[in-house]
Amino acid sequence: MASSVIVAQNLMGEDAISSWESPRTPWGDPDIEGIWRYEATIPLERPDRLQDRAFLTDEEVATIALVEEERAMARLNGLDGVDVGKITLEESPIRYNEYNSFWQDHGRPRQVYRQTSLISDPPNGKLPYTDDAREAVVRSTARYGVGPYESYLDPDTGERCLTDGAAIMMWQGPNGGHNRIVQSPGYVTIVHEEYQDRRIIPIGGQPHRGVKQWLGDSVGRWEDDVLIVETINFLDKTNYEWANIWSRSSDALRLVERFERVDPQTIEYTLTVEDPKTFTRPWTAVIPIFKLPDSTHIFEYACHEGNYALSNILSAGRAEAAND
Amino acid sequence: MHIGDRSKTFFVFALLSINGSVLWGQSIEDVTPKMVDGRPNLNGIWQVLNTANYDLQGHTARPAMALMPTTRSDEPPGTNRATPGALPLSELRSLGAVGGVPAGQGVVVGNIIPYQPWAAAKQIENAENWLTRDPEIKCFLPGVPRATYMPYPFQILQGANQILIAYEFAGATRTIHMSDVGRSPSPTWMGWSVGHWEGETLVVDVTGFNGQTWFDRSGNFHSEALHVVERYTPVSPHHLIYEATIEDSNVFTKPWKIRMPLYRRLESNKQLLEYECVEFVEQLMYGQLGLNDPATEQRNE
Numbered sequence: 001m002a003s004s005v006i007v008a009q010n011l012m013g014e015d016a017i018s019s020w021e022s023p024r025t026p027w028g029d030p031d032i033e034g035i036w037r038y039e040a041t042i043p044l045e046r047p048d049r050l051q052d053r054a055f056l057t058d059e060e061v062a063t064i065a066l067v068e069e070e071r072a073m074a075r076l077n078g079l080d081g082v083d084v085g086k087i088t089l090e091e092s093p094i095r096y097n098e099y100n101s102f103w104q105d106h107g108r109p110r111q112v113y114r115q116t117s118l119i120s121d122p123p124n125g126k127l128p129y130t131d132d133a134r135e136a137v138v139r140s141t142a143r144y145g146v147g148p149y150e151s152y153l154d155p156d157t158g159e160r161c162l163t164d165g166a167a168i169m170m171w172q173g174p175n176g177g178h179n180r181i182v183q184s185p186g187y188v189t190i191v192h193e194e195y196q197d198r199r200i201i202p203i204g205g206q207p208h209r210g211v212k213q214w215l216g217d218s219v220g221r222w223e224d225d226v227l228i229v230e231t232i233n234f235l236d237k238t239n240y241e242w243a244n245i246w247s248r249s250s251d252a253l254r255l256v257e258r259f260e261r262v263d264p265q266t267i268e269y270t271l272t273v274e275d276p277k278t279f280t281r282p283w284t285a286v287i288p289i290f291k292l293p294d295s296t297h298i299f300e301y302a303c304h305e306g307n308y309a310l311s312n313i314l315s316a317g318r319a320e321a322a323n324d
Numbered sequence: 325m326h327i328g329d330r331s332k333t334f335f336v337f338a339l340l341s342i343n344g345s346v347l348w349g350q351s352i353e354d355v356t357p358k359m360v361d362g363r364p365n366l367n368g369i370w371q372v373l374n375t376a377n378y379d380l381q382g383h384t385a386r387p388a389m390a391l392m393p394t395t396r397s398d399e400p401p402g403t404n405r406a407t408p409g410a411l412p413l414s415e416l417r418s419l420g421a422v423g424g425v426p427a428g429q430g431v432v433v434g435n436i437i438p439y440q441p442w443a444a445a446k447q448i449e450n451a452e453n454w455l456t457r458d459p460e461i462k463c464f465l466p467g468v469p470r471a472t473y474m475p476y477p478f479q480i481l482q483g484a485n486q487i488l489i490a491y492e493f494a495g496a497t498r499t500i501h502m503s504d505v506g507r508s509p510s511p512t513w514m515g516w517s518v519g520h521w522e523g524e525t526l527v528v529d530v531t532g533f534n535g536q537t538w539f540d541r542s543g544n545f546h547s548e549a550l551h552v553v554e555r556y557t558p559v560s561p562h563h564l565i566y567e568a569t570i571e572d573s574n575v576f577t578k579p580w581k582i583r584m585p586l587y588r589r590l591e592s593n594k595q596l597l598e599y600e601c602v603e604f605v606e607q608l609m610y611g612q613l614g615l616n617d618p619a620t621e622q623r624n625e
Contacts, residue, residue, distance in 0.1 A: 025483070025484055026359070026360040026361055026484050027360050033483065033484075033485070033486065149614070150614050150615040150616045151610070151611075151614035151615065151616045151617065151618050152606045152609075152610040152613075152614060152618075153618055154614075160602065160603075160606065161602055162600065162602055162603060180486075180488075182481055182483050182486045182487075182488050183484075184367050184481045184482050184483045185359075185365075185367060186367075187481055189481050189488055189490065191488065191497050191499075196495055196496070196497060197495075198490060198495055200481065200490060200596055202595060206593055207593065209593070209595050211597055213597065213598040213600075214598055214600055215598065297499075297505070298499065299509075299512075300465075300512040300513060300514055302465060302512070304463060304464070304602045305464045305465060305513060305536075310610060311610065311613050314610060314613040314615075315613060317614060317615050318614070318615055318624070321615050
């Protein structure tokens with residue numbers, strides 16, 4: 001199991017972790033309601049250049065903090081996505097952030113942490129892909145934005161307005177990474193803005209439903225003040241293109257998630273992914289998720305209803321073929 | 325007597341006749357679930373049992389939603405050979421009885437939708453073009469109130485301060501804002517919902533629509549000026565009365581109402597499942613647009 005505490009070093013230089021008495025719902029469960037979003041600079045995988053280093057130095061932290069300030073300032077000053085997107089991919093948790101980074105505005109500098117990867121296990125901070133999955137990653141990366149785009153099956157599941165997968169839902173979604181958590185007696189419901197991904201998690205002892213779904217079949221329980229959610233029964237959708245091979249839906253997938261509210265503003269979200277079809281061993285990421293003001297809204301995403309990009313991509317593919 | 329009150333009386337009577345000795349002398353408020361703070365508890369998985377999604381108004385059974393045009397003979401009945409009754413459009417014919425439309429008595433109070441003349445004509449045109457125009461066929465978000473009476477369950481998730489309504493169809497989710505959040509910043513498919521309690525009733529005021537959803541498969545429609553006021557009233561441990569007042573001065577001459585019971589899904593371990601229909605309609609919507617159609621493996625010309 002991963003380290004249970006994220007080593008936080010925010011811009012004030014304070015440790016964010018302290019003893020914290022969680023508020024309660026009227027029926028006595030720990031209260032994790034609100035709008036939550038991952039807004040930190042830690043990449044999922046440790047960049048190659050950092051090799052065996054689990055933590056950044058103080059100087060490195062200061063540099064990243066400066067870049068974050070400058071990027072936020074540049075956006076406030078109206079610089080467009082191309083200028084803002086010049087940060088390297090490995091420094092950003094957002095893949096291909098040169099594309100439409102206008103949409104990806106965090107609105108403020110992201111929080112800087114000392115961790116060099118969200119992945120805490122394996123200790124090298126890397127996804128433990130099987131050889132086949134690694135080959136799929138290479139192919140997927142090479143074709144992204146390049147094609148061929150001959151039918152609606154060629155765009156990835158996100159571009160088709162389906163989902164980017166359950167493992168990514170709580171902490172990504174560059175075009176709408178907010179999550180609303182609503183608690184009602186016997187349920188924790190999570191609504192993710194992008195693709196309107198939704199999980200209604202029954203709490204306390206129910207068996208799995210046994211029906212395979214895109215976002216699986218979740219059951220949850222409280223252990224002390226930590227919400228533990230186990231999810232199985234994912235549909236096998238590995239025949240589709242995915243933005244991330246590591247978050248694809250496979251019938252061998254099993255997720256275990258821990259939601260621990262460590263202070264008023266932070267949930268420490270621990271994700272353990274097991275999928276022998278994609279990985280040689282389970283892996284775990286520890287991800288800080290931040291509370292946004294109560295006035296924050298989740299807006300209607302209506303992706304499929306306005307997916308003009310898909311018809312445009314396909315008609316462009318036909319035009320290109322006609323010109324050949 | 326107000327019709328809503330009559331519905332309540334009916335349900336209490338029905339309960340009394342089943343469990344008379346237990347419930348005798350108790351009011352509706354005594355037998356409906358409550359939250360810890362005493363407010364009505366609408367939590368649960370609910371579903372209608374009616375034909376409103378086919379047609380809000382009363383209608384006769386027929387063999388398909390889309391029929392071939394027919395012309396009746398002018399000759400006196402019986403003086404010539406038999407002619408066909410209604411026939412499904414060729415696209416639907418192989419479905420047989422599965423593609424039929426069950427009869428229904430309608431859910432519109434008074435059974436009249438007060439269309440302006442142009443809009444009445446538009447509804448007929450919509451109905452005639454159902455197969456290409458109904459947003460349900462394309463898996464588009466169904467809008468309000470249609471999401472309520474589609475043939476799929478939905479779940480009310482009522483917490484201490486927030487209420488969500490999660491629909492199975494297309495995974496649509498509404499947030500019912502229980503405080504003043506101003507107007508919708510943008511037009512939407514599912515509307516912008518602001519709720520409050522009136523006694524036992526959850527009242528939801530819905531605005532901010534985009535004018536692209538329909539009320540049913542019969543082409544009943546509205547504009548972006550649609551304003552819906554929904555009322556969810558518990559009338560037994562397992563029933564709500566759902567009422568929606570529909571107002572749209574671009575399309576109707578006056579407000580009108582629909583009303584229907586919602587039934588609690590009582591199966592043990594009943595959970596809302598996914599109906600991710602985007603995947604089911606991609607070939608229909610995009611199959612002809614690409615270089616290849618995966619359904620036919622043919623190159624499109």
